Amino acid sequence: MTDCVFCKIIAGEIPSRTVYEDDQVVAFWDAHPTAPTHILIVPRKHVPTLNDLEEGDPILCHMAEVAKRIAANLEAARNGYRFFINVGPEGGQVIFHLHAHLMAGNDFGMMIIKSSIAIAILLRKIKKWIFGK
Amino acid sequence: MTPPEHECLFCDIVQGRKSADVVYSDEHVVAFWDIRPARPIHILIVPREHIATLNDVPEDNHILSRIGQAAVKVAQKFGVADVGYRIFVNVNRGGGQVIFHLHTHLVADKPG
Numbered sequence: 001m002t003d004c005v006f007c008k009i010i011a012g013e014i015p016s017r018t019v020y021e022d023d024q025v026v027a028f029w030d031a032h033p034t035a036p037t038h039i040l041i042v043p044r045k046h047v048p049t050l051n052d053l054e055e056g057d058p059i060l061c062h063m064a065e066v067a068k069r070i071a072a073n074l075e076a077a078r079n080g081y082r083f084f085i086n087v088g089p090e091g092g093q094v095i096f097h098l099h100a101h102l103m104a105g106n107d108f109g110m111m112i113i114k115s116s117i118a119i120a121i122l123l124r125k126i127k128k129w130i131f132g133k
Numbered sequence: 134m135t136p137p138e139h140e141c142l143f144c145d146i147v148q149g150r151k152s153a154d155v156v157y158s159d160e161h162v163v164a165f166w167d168i169r170p171a172r173p174i175h176i177l178i179v180p181r182e183h184i185a186t187l188n189d190v191p192e193d194n195h196i197l198s199r200i201g202q203a204a205v206k207v208a209q210k211f212g213v214a215d216v217g218y219r220i221f222v223n224v225n226r227g228g229g230q231v232i233f234h235l236h237t238h239l240v241a242d243k244p245g
Binding site: 050051053055056057058059060061063064065067068071072078079080081082083084085086087088089090091092093104 | 187188190192194195196197198200201202204205208213214215216217218219220221222223224225226227228229230241242
């Protein structure tokens with residue numbers, strides 16, 4: 001695809017900070033990271049979205065395997081990470097070349113715990129305000 | 134293969150010992166509503182085989198591709214395949230994983 005930014009990165013026409021590559025995928029740092037570790041894993045072949053993968057295509061297995069290898073070598077990802085794919089405009093997909101995000105360093109587990117505690121405290125305050133002591 | 138003494142909520146659901154609101158199933162995966170949905174559509178896609186985390190999937194195992202295929206079918210069933218959805222896997226506690234049976238979240242807003 002001549003006007004696809006990921007195809008251009010893969011072809012070396014646009015620079016990127018590559019962390020891994022093989023004959024099937026290239027992985028590089030997201031240019032606009034939203035976590036301390038934010039890496040994109042991109043198949044070399046141009047497939048617009050997850051919906052367009054042919055039944056039986058094993059590329060998703062390989063993308064996940066690459067995510068595992070990258071995470072194992074990155075200190076920030078050793079405690080855990082998130083592997084996700086955005087599909088379509090309302091799914092947050094911006095570049096229409098299938099890609100997976102590997103994100104780490106935000107301690108998603110602690111985020112869940114902290115937000116649960118914050119919600120519980122807020123609900124207790126609201127209840128107190130409405131019903132008194 | 135799940136050892137007999139193994140205790141896992143998702144194994145119990147997959148094997149029918151505990152109930153869940155199942156939306157899709159095939160020989161490899163079962164998909165059901167998350168009991169605490171974080172979005173209007175929040176489905177969990179779970180392999181029938183017990184694999185603790187994404188890190189434990191053997192290199193030659195094709196379960197991720199089967200999960201991806203199931204995700205597309207679930208998205209089509211809910212009418213969000215073209216509009217958009219997200220699939221994600223939390224890996225280990227630091228990644229937000231709570232139940233240690235590999236599972237993929239599919240989240241989306243209601244279409245229209």
